[in-house]
Amino acid sequence: MRHVSQLRALSAVAVLLVIPGYGDREAGSAGTTVTAPATAANARVGALFDGGLDGDHFCTASVVHSEGHDVIVTAAHCLDDQDDAVFVPGYRDGQAPYGTWPVKEKYVDDAWSEDENEDDDVAFAVLGPGSLTGAQVEDAVGAAPLATDVPAGGTVTVTGYAGDADTPQTCTTRATAYGDTQQRVECPDYPGGTSGSPWAAADGSVVGVIGGYQQGGDDPDVSYSVVFGTTTAALYRLAVGDDC
Numbered sequence: 001m002r003h004v005s006q007l008r009a010l011s012a013v014a015v016l017l018v019i020p021g022y023g024d025r026e027a028g029s030a031g032t033t034v035t036a037p038a039t040a041a042n043a044r045v046g047a048l049f050d051g052g053l054d055g056d057h058f059c060t061a062s063v064v065h066s067e068g069h070d071v072i073v074t075a076a077h078c079l080d081d082q083d084d085a086v087f088v089p090g091y092r093d094g095q096a097p098y099g100t101w102p103v104k105e106k107y108v109d110d111a112w113s114e115d116e117n118e119d120d121d122v123a124f125a126v127l128g129p130g131s132l133t134g135a136q137v138e139d140a141v142g143a144a145p146l147a148t149d150v151p152a153g154g155t156v157t158v159t160g161y162a163g164d165a166d167t168p169q170t171c172t173t174r175a176t177a178y179g180d181t182q183q184r185v186e187c188p189d190y191p192g193g194t195s196g197s198p199w200a201a202a203d204g205s206v207v208g209v210i211g212g213y214q215q216g217g218d219d220p221d222v223s224y225s226v227v228f229g230t231t232t233a234a235l236y237r238l239a240v241g242d243d244c
Contacts, residue, residue, distance in 0.1 A: 030173065030186040030187070030188070030221075031171040031172055031173025031185065031186065031187045031188075032171060032188070033169050033170070033171040033187050033188045033189050033190070034169065034170060034171070035167055035168070035169055035170075036159050036167070036168040036169055036170035038090070038092060040141075040142060041142075041144070041200075041204065042090070042159060042168060042170070043089055043090040043097075043098065043141040043142070044062050044063040044089060044090075044141050044142055044143060044144055045060065045061075045062045045089065045090075045159045045160065045168060045197070045198060046060070046061060046062070046063075046072075046087050046088045046089035046090060046091055047059075047060060047061075047087075047088050047091040047161045047168075047193075048060065048061050048074065048078060048082075048085050048086070048087055048088075048103075048196065049085070049086045049087075049088055049100075050082070050084065050085065050086075051084045051086065052086050052100065053086075053088065053094075053096060053100065055086075056163070057088070057091070057161060057163065057193065058078070058082075058163065058192075058193060059074055059075065059078035059193065059194075059195045059196040060074065060078075060159075060160035060161050060168075060193065060194055060195065060196040060197040060198075060210070061073065061074035061078070061087055061125070061196050061198075062074075062144065062159075062196075062197075062198040062206060062209075063089065063137050063138055063141060063142070063143040063144065064124075064143055064144055064145065064146045064206055064236075065138065065143040065144065065145050065146070066138070066143070066239070066240040067240055067241070067242075068126070068136065068240065068241070069136035069137065069138035069139050069143070070101075070126050070127045070128075070136045070137055070138065071124055071125070071126055071127070071138075071143075071236075071239055071240055072087055072103075072124065072125050072127060072137070073122065073123070073124055073146065073196075073198065073206060073209060073236075074122075074123055074124075074125065074195075074196030074209060075121050075122060075123060075195045075196040075209050075210060075211030075212075075215070075216065076108040076109070076112040076120060076121045076122055076123040076211065077116070077121055077195065077211060077215045078123065078195050078196045078211075079103070079106045079108065079123050079125065082103070082106075084102075084103075085102075085103040085125075086100050086101065086102050086103065087100065087101045087102075087103060087125075087127055087137070088100050088101075089101075089137060089140070089141045090141060091161065091166070091168070092166065092167050092168070093166055093167060094166050096131075098130070098132070098140045098141055099130040099131040099132035099133070099140065100130065100131045101127040101128060101129070101130050101131070101137045102127065102128045103125045103126075103127060103128075104125075104126050104127060104128045105125065105126040105239075106123060106124075106125050107123060107124045107125065107126075107235055107238055107239040108120070108122075108123045108235070109122075109231055109235055111231075118182075118212050118213055118214070118215070118226075119181045119182070119212070119226055119231075120226065120231060121211035121212045121215060121216075121226055122209055122211060122212075122226050122228070122232055122235070123235075124235060124236055124238075124239035124240075125239075126239060144198070144200065144204050144205060144206050145204070145205045145206070146205065146206050146228070146232075146236055147201060147205035147206065147207050147228065148228040148229055148230070148232050148233040148236075149228070149229055149230070149233075150201065150205075150207045150227075150228065151177075151227075152175050152176060152177040152178075152183035152227055153174070153175060153176060153177060154174070154175060154201055154202065154207075155172065155173070155174050155175075155201070155202055156172070156173070156174075156175045156185060156199040156200060156201055156207065156208065157170060157171070157172040157199070157200045158170065158171050158172075158173075158185055158187055158190070158197050158198070158199050158200075158210065158223065159197060159198060159200070160190065160193070160194035160195075160196070160197025160198075160210065161193050161194065161197075162189070162190070162191050162192070162193045162194055163191065163192045163193025163194075164193070165193070169189070169190075169194075171185070171187035171188070171190075173185050173186060173187055175199065175207075175208070175225075177227075178213060178224060180227075181226065181227055181229075182212050182213045182224055182225070182226060182227060183199075183208060183212075183224065183225050183226075183227050184213070184217070184222060184223065184224045184225070185199070185222075185223050185225075186221060186222055187221070187223060188220070188221045189220055189221070190210065190216075190220050190221070190223045191220040194210050194216070194223070195209075195210050195211055195215065195216045196209050196210060196211065197209060197210045197223075199225055207228055208225030208226065208227070208228060209225055209226075210223045210224070210225060211224070211225060211226060212224040212225050212226040
């Protein structure tokens with residue numbers, strides 16, 4: 001798993017009864033992982049650092065559109081016990097080409113805060129102004145739309161930062177359902193640090209992040225995500241200040 005946790009015995013039994021065994025491979029479904037090119041879309045994806053560039057990057061996040069132009073999405077387990085996280089979009093070769101943005105507010109569902117429910121392993125964060133110009137992050141690098149209630153099964157591009165890497169990697173492949181509330185992809189070499197990596201659909205919208213089942217999985221070649229549904233949509237509205 002990307003971050004250590006233990007499944008309840010009942011949940012594990014239920015998983016085995018309704019879905020293929022963990023680690024099973026589907027013929028022809030594996031993608032190819034390559035270094036992500038420096039594009040405008042990839043600039044919206046960044047590494048989360050502990051304290052600043054002098055610290056270590058531990059997870060991945062990406063900018064999603066909001067009225068305040070200041071919201072990122074990642075996995076909920078990435079923000080546990082992180083009080084001074086810094087987001088670095090487009091991080092590459094040890095450099096922060098657009099600057100850094102501090103995490104000011106974190107939003108996770110109560111089901112995650114209280115029980116670390118794997119079906120709620122998604123989080124949003126509101127960022128402070130950037131270090132270079134004081135701009136909001138979306139004004140500096142753009143943003144992707146967030147999409148909810150999209151069934152698993154489409155083609156997605158997963159982009160993120162391995163914990164020991166200074167460049168992002170990317171893989172395009174087909175997502176498949178893993179029970180009713182989770183989805184998975186087969187992309188090689190997505191170890192620790194890639195938690196929170198966005199799953200972008202063909203239209204560019206974010207439909208998942210690495211996390212969920214076993215906090216993203218304990219096999220670097222198979223990654224998981226919560227299926228974004230009504231709970232994710234409500235959490236997003238809370239983060240962007242829309243109480244409707």
